[in-house]
Amino acid sequence: KKLGWAVVGLGKFATEQIMPSFAECKRSKLVALVSGDRAKAEKYARQYGINSKNIYDYQSYDNLRNNPEVDVVYIILPNGMHAEYTIRGAQAGKHVMCEKPMANTVAECQAMIDAAKKANRKLMIAYRAQYEPYNLAAIQLAQSGKLGKLKVVTSDHGRILDPKDPADVWRMDKKLAGGGSLYDIGIYSLQAARYITGEEPTEITAFTYSTPGDTRFRQVEENVNFTLRFPSGVLANCTSSYGYSNTKRIQVFGSDAVLELDPATDYYQHRLYISRNNRREEQNIEEKNQFALEIDHLSESIMTNKQPKTPGEEGLQDVKLMNLIYQAARTGEKVKV
Ligand code: NAD
Structure with missing residues (x-):
């Protein structure tokens, strides 16, 4: 079984490293995209065989709540946006993978941890080296x-x-x-x-x-x-x-x-x-492909209801x-x- 993932932010790292790595995942599949640029999202949706009804923008992002195909959102936006999109993701009922650094401030990190806890969702920080x-x-x-x-x-x-x-x-x-x-x-x-x-x-x-x-x-x-x-x-x-x-x-x-x-x-x-x-x-x-290992680690943590190795607390500490x-x-x- 594979969990469904949405990539949030289609920049350099997302498109060049993360999206291609889903092909090597055993527990995770890319099923949705969130982008401010519809044409770019359509292009990647075609490339990755993603249904165009699963393309969201930063306003419709919260509607992910109504999409049971998506289990996890992966936040790959500029650092100053990590807190908002992690919190909104958790509030939409999704587990969250968030890129490093977790956020700009300790207060933001704490708010992200609290939001995931309140929603009873997992939060993992994408410290790929710890899976490499x-x-x-x-x-x-x-x-x-x-x-x-x-x-x-x-x-x-x-x-x-x-x-x-x-x-x-x-x-x-x-x-x-x-x-x-x-x-x-x-x-x-x-x-x-x-x-x-x-x-x-x-x-x-x-x-x-x-x-x-x-x-x-x-x-x-x-x-x-x-x-x-x-x-x-x-x-x-x-x-x-x-x-x-x-x-x-x-x-x-x-x-x-x-x-x-x-x-x-x-x-x-x-x-x-x-x-x-x-x-x-x-x-x-x-x-080995560290991105695939890291992505699957969160999917496996969700499936077995275990704390991921690099949870929000690890990001907050840094x-x-x-x-x-x-x-x-x-x-x-x-x-x-
Ligand atoms: P990027 O600029 O290529 O990607 C950012 C994306 O966010 C772009 O698609 C951009 O359009 C979008 N965006 C939405 N709102 C924006 C705004 N207000 N201003 C600017 N961009 C906006 O950057 P990137 O290098 O892909 O980095 C994205 C995140 O990934 C960062 O948090 C970075 O630290 C992290 N990252 C991690 C690794 C790693 O090895 N783990 C490597 C590179 C980047």
Whole structure:
């Protein structure tokens, strides 16, 4: 059996990564589209064999309530719209998958969790790396003691913000983006530190930097470097940038060995290396479609009535920590979590 999904927002990530991945899902099928652009929605409906009566716009979205074919809505809109469309989705009686970052503020995240709970629906945040085989292997290696005692985690996520790309235009607008590189990609560095250690940080220090006069960074930051202290003693050094060349890397330094994932959080073609006694060896792990795994995870959680692995609370924790990172950078002080 497959649950019916509606994709909300037909932008770059939805159309290039998520919609094609339904073909590899075992428990999920794409049955409805929500878009402000009827012609675009019609085109994709034809491509994916979706009945045109299952095309909605942002006004008729609430009418999903009357469509029993749709079990889950997947919110792939600009960050500042996640809260509204998650809450309206839950109120229409649908389970919700919401893209990262969960929302702009802690209050919005809490309202989303409350709305899903009130409607008795599941809410999952689309942290694809937590369903991706290379990252799962890295977590296993780090937490099983195979690297010895963990000392340091570093993670770097950066890319060039491109104002000519329509998908990057709203990312320069604080109301729609919530924050700068940290909200967009630095969140992967933060996630990595948390899932590799399996711990929650207790203290944070941070710096931000935006190139003076660069019009891309009028409202949102370019770079953030932050350090997290974990209860076990592990320190994580993380960077996030809209100014350095494409990087998606995690390194885990243990007393016996060092693990490198690079690229760590790409869409495909990850690489995992272990260095021990001055020898660096690549590990071979079977690549799988992380989007299909993530989508099916929510469908299976719904079918078996279990809490998904990355529920709303996981998204809220990152939004809370990102705001403490900004606070640490702003005040120049060490922030206790
Ligand atoms: P995008 O701009 O390509 O898509 C956003 C869609 O929202 C567009 O179709 C746009 O038309 C629509 N939209 C509706 N109202 C809008 C408004 N007021 N302003 C701007 N657009 C509006 O962006 P994207 O890169 O596809 O990102 C969408 C979401 O997906 C974001 O939350 C982003 O963080 C997330 N994302 C996640 C990943 C991942 O790997 N998990 C990758 C890329 C993006």
